[in-house]
């Protein structure tokens with residue numbers, strides 16, 4: 238049997254990525270963590286292009302977690318600078334490729350310059366139809382749920398929501414970007430098997446793919462492997478295999 242190939246009719250709509258391993262990649266080469274992040278930026282460039290080419294509709298990148306604010310100041314500054322640099326240098330290319338930029342997270346903590354750059358990117362790419370590129374920035378999954386609950390409670394006080402009738406769909410409408418579909422595939426590079434407070438609500442039924450490849454080494458071929466692996470999974474959403482098969486045949 239030859240290598241399994243990628244089926245264009247079963248590309249996940251939404252791929253979310255925990256880009257881990259920049260520090261270890263650098264350490265293995267006797268280089269600084271910051272250099273690892275700089276190489277990580279090359280992987281971001283490559284994967285944004287590749288995901289669009291594969292036909293992914295939404296690509297969410299975990300660029301900076303709320304916990305990352307506690308890293309050494311120089312590293313935090315460099316990560317913000319890299320994001321700013323990416324948006325500055327790649328915006329034309331992103332627009333040419335008809336990609337829409339979005340952001341989720343507690344942006345009030347993000348330096349003003351970076352926020353402005355993001356606003357510009359969001360504004361200028363609005364309506365891009367090829368792919369949505371979502372940066373999770375100053376993001377925490379629990380914080381997102383708490384922020385949603387806060388907005389919901391305010392609306393309940395105003396009588397706009399009836400607590401007795403609250404359901405998952407109503408709650409999800411209060412998340413940072415309710416227009417996005419849930420991730421079908423969650424990729425984590427750098428070998429660690431955990432979700433690290435990423436999209437906790439949205440990944441309830443996501444397929445999880447963990448690879449030992451460190452983020453700075455992750456390229457189109459690695460993304461293809463992840464997609465092929467995803468295509469071998471049976472997504473049951475709590476049903477039995479038989480129910481899934483029957484549904485597919487009748488639907």
Ligand code: FPP
Nearest residue numbers: 256257258259260261277278300319320323
């Ligand atoms: C985790 O690696 C990665 C990050 C905290 C940040 C990801 C940032 C980039 C890929 C740089 C550019 C980003 C954008 C969005 C333009 P780690 O440092 O935790 O690695 P380690 O687990 O090996 O220490």
